[in-house]
Amino acid sequence: MQKILLVEDDQKLARLIKSFLEEHHFAVTWLNNGDLADQYVSSGGYDLILLDVMLPGKDGFEICRSIRTKFNGPVIMVTARTNSLDQLRGLELGADDYIYKPIEPLILLARIRALLRRVPVEEASTKLLQFGKLQINKVTHSVKIAESNVNLTENEFELLIELTKRAGEILSREYLFMKLIRRDYDGIDRTIDGRVSRLRKKLGDSNESPFRIKTIWGKGYLFVEDAWE
Structure with missing residues (x-):
């Protein structure tokens, strides 16, 4: 049974969410105050x-910033x-996703x-990807640059894998949204942009002048194969 930590001060809403998710076989812990979140996450x-x-x-x-040093799983902000x-x-x-109130349970x-x-999980023969000093292990979900470990969340890792699978190609937001979020892009949601921004920072790229994961304006994102030396 997968475990969810719910941090929500609206008691009526929290009870509804907790009950609904437990009906769908999740174990839910509810906190109504943000001060204890770090302790529970740890x-x-x-x-x-x-x-x-x-x-x-x-x-x-504040909580999201703090827990990202110790928690690699998905975070949904409400x-x-x-x-x-x-x-x-x-x-x-x-954060990996955003949901606006009122919440539709389904x-x-x-x-x-x-x-x-x-x-x-990939076959052992294809588990390692190497781009210059960037090394990606698709089985252990570990990433290194010049032998230094890079701590990625699961969703950042998924994005990196999707970009590297089609290195040298421009991948549109619509494509990435469907592959990673698994629903149609509405033209407004910034989830993919946020993941790209965080991934760049962790991989030593620049969001102002990116050279490893480039933004091709009006088209999408491009993983540059020879930018990792």
Whole structure:
């Protein structure tokens, strides 16, 4: 049974979410205050965190920033605010998806299941990818640059694998959205942009002038094979 940590101060909503997810065979721990989130993440062995933005104590942004040093699983942020800058901030801090209130339970369930899917284990003969100093192990989900470990979340790892599978090709947001989020791109959602931004930072690329994972304006993203020397 997969474990979810729900951090939500709205008691009525939290009870509904907890009950609904437990009916669908998840084990749910509920916190109504952000101050204890770090402690629970460190000791709980959770598979996914469902995190409200507006909380007493630490808010969702602070929690997301803090837990990303110790938690590599998916994080979904929940908010009543529809400000796109808030969404982008959350994604850049390490959130994998954003859901707006009021929450549609079946949509929430679909998002959770999609995020909990993992990259399939590859055959041993094809488990290693090498691009200059960049080494990717598709079985252990480990990444190194010049023998230094790079700590990626599962969703960042999935993005990297998708980019490297078609290195040298421009991959559109629509394509990446369908492959990684597993639903159609609505033209507004910044989830893929946030993942690319975080992945660049961790791989020593620049979001202002990227040279390893390039933005091709109006078309998509390009993984540059010879930029890892």
